[in-house]
Amino acid sequence: MTVEAAAAVVSTESYVFQGTINKKPPHVIGGKGVYMTIEKDGKVYEDVLDAVTGAAVGALGWGDEEILPIIEKAAKNHTYSFPSIIGNQASEDLAKFYIENSPKDVFAAALWCCSGSESNENAMKIIRQYQMERGCPEKTKIISRDISYHGFTLGALSISHCGRADLFKDISIDQTNTCLKMPVCYPYRYQQKGETEEQYSQRLLDALEKIILDNDPKTVSCVLVETLPGSSLGTVPSPKGYLSGIRALCNKYDVIFMLDEVMCGTGRCNPNGKLNCWESFIGPEDAPDIQTVGKTLGSGYVTIAGVLVGPKIRDAFINGSNAVFGSHTYASHGFNCEVALGVQKKISREGLTANIFKMGNLMGSKLQDALLKEDNIVGDVRGIGGFWSLEFVKDKATKEVFPVELDIGHRFQKVCFDNKLSVMGMQGNADGTSGDIALLAPAFIITEGDVDAIVQKVIESVNQLTKEMKAEGTW
Numbered sequence: 001m002t003v004e005a006a007a008a009v010v011s012t013e014s015y016v017f018q019g020t021i022n023k024k025p026p027h028v029i030g031g032k033g034v035y036m037t038i039e040k041d042g043k044v045y046e047d048v049l050d051a052v053t054g055a056a057v058g059a060l061g062w063g064d065e066e067i068l069p070i071i072e073k074a075a076k077n078h079t080y081s082f083p084s085i086i087g088n089q090a091s092e093d094l095a096k097f098y099i100e101n102s103p104k105d106v107f108a109a110a111l112w113c114c115s116g117s118e119s120n121e122n123a124m125k126i127i128r129q130y131q132m133e134r135g136c137p138e139k140t141k142i143i144s145r146d147i148s149y150h151g152f153t154l155g156a157l158s159i160s161h162c163g164r165a166d167l168f169k170d171i172s173i174d175q176t177n178t179c180l181k182m183p184v185c186y187p188y189r190y191q192q193k194g195e196t197e198e199q200y201s202q203r204l205l206d207a208l209e210k211i212i213l214d215n216d217p218k219t220v221s222c223v224l225v226e227t228l229p230g231s232s233l234g235t236v237p238s239p240k241g242y243l244s245g246i247r248a249l250c251n252k253y254d255v256i257f258m259l260d261e262v263m264c265g266t267g268r269c270n271p272n273g274k275l276n277c278w279e280s281f282i283g284p285e286d287a288p289d290i291q292t293v294g295k296t297l298g299s300g301y302v303t304i305a306g307v308l309v310g311p312k313i314r315d316a317f318i319n320g321s322n323a324v325f326g327s328h329t330y331a332s333h334g335f336n337c338e339v340a341l342g343v344q345k346k347i348s349r350e351g352l353t354a355n356i357f358k359m360g361n362l363m364g365s366k367l368q369d370a371l372l373k374e375d376n377i378v379g380d381v382r383g384i385g386g387f388w389s390l391e392f393v394k395d396k397a398t399k400e401v402f403p404v405e406l407d408i409g410h411r412f413q414k415v416c417f418d419n420k421l422s423v424m425g426m427q428g429n430a431d432g433t434s435g436d437i438a439l440l441a442p443a444f445i446i447t448e449g450d451v452d453a454i455v456q457k458v459i460e461s462v463n464q465l466t467k468e469m470k471a472e473g474t475w
């Protein structure tokens with residue numbers, strides 16, 4: 001490359017290697033409550049209503065004045081130490097808080113890390129070590145789901161199934177002998193006419209049982225699903241009997257039941273004013289053995305995620321080596337844990353989990369009423385609590401998807417942004433490649449007025465895009 005050519009490549013609007021590389025992405029300037037100020041292509045957009053809080057991250061909204069002194073105190077308290085040699089009280093306190101705010105005896109310990117991907121990566125290794133500690137080293141197989149997302153590290157991609165995972169399949173963990181996939185749970189597309197929810201669940205459970213039997217149950221280590229999928233599939237609530245049925249199969253074949261609640265958990269979809277999303281679907285008797293969390297745990301104020309470990313796994317370690325192999329430099333980081341605990345205590349004190357469950361369901365039902373029967377591109381509106389999605393289809397009756405190249409999910413995101421509403425458009429829900437959705441995951445602090453404002457802007461954006469597509473002949 002000539003010096004001139006190299007200079008042309010280096011001369012860039014952005015020095016961050018992310019998203020579109022040679023173009024500065026929209027930048028956040030600031031935020032207050034449920035509104036953000038964003039600069040895009042040289043123009044400043046004030047009062048952008050944040051209906052997705054980044055990637056379902058924000059519980060408290062932005063610029064929370066009560067969190068600033070918590071951050072200051074945590075910074076003053078903080079002296080870094082390498083966690084597997086010298087620990088800190090804040091990580092203990094956060095673990096105790098999560099355990100005590102979950103149903104009794106479900107979780108017994110927690111590991112804190114910095115991202116959801118890292119939490120799933122660690123969970124895979126904890127499960128592996130668990131099987132070795134109890135003398136079952138032949139148990140290596142992990143069964144996760146078609147059309148799923150568990151993170152962007154190679155281990156997490158290996159248990160995922162989506163376009164992002166597909167890109168890296170040649171360097172992922174073996175998909176035939178180690179990271180197996182079971183059918184997606186997706187009633188909108190795959191529950192048959194005349195089939196009840198329970199019958200659909202049973203069909204999926206039969207398929208899972210067949211995979212376990214076909215792959216020698218003695219070698220199956222774990223079954224894992226997102227309790228409420230998000231970026232992969234759009235927010236599909238589990239049909240009746242599905243999660244409890246997986247639990248029963250795990251019990252039957254001595255397999256670990258793991259839930260990924262990185263995106264849907266930590267208060268976003270809990271019906272009891274607590275933390276876990278699974279409490280919307282199953283009782284403590286069917287709880288997971290291990291669970292990953294992230295996102296709203298730090299609510300965007302700190303980078304924190306975690307692995308919650310049940311008593312069965314913890315006991316096996318204690319009765320074995322009593323040590324966890326390996327760790328990360330920034331695991332159980334004292335500053336992150338102290339701020340996250342402050343965030344969670346505020347959420348708990350102010351009943352914000354109960355608020356988002358109520359307000360989120362109100363938002364969802366208003367969107368269903370307004371969009372499903374009208375002549376537009378919305379085929380489904382689904383979700384629970386503070387996590388909802390719209391699915392776009394070419395034909396509401398046949399559920400035909402739009403051609404991939406139209407990229408409707410992302411186009412909808414752009415239309416919403418122009419209408420000063422932040423949502424997340426995604427593609428690939430139907431089969432890993434095609435299908436378009438948009439996600440909504442507002443802050444837990446939203447009021448009825450905010451719900452109405454979000455609903456109004458979503459309707460306006462759906463109508464605008466539908467009209468544009470009609471005019472250009474793509475719908």
Ligand SMILES: Cc1ncc(COP(=O)(O)O)c(C=O)c1O
Pocket residue numbers: 055114115116117118120149150151152226230231260261262263264294295305
């Ligand atoms: C269900 C689920 N698991 C894991 C992750 C990965 O989390 P992170 O992006 O923090 O690594 C995500 C991210 O969206 C997710 O939705």
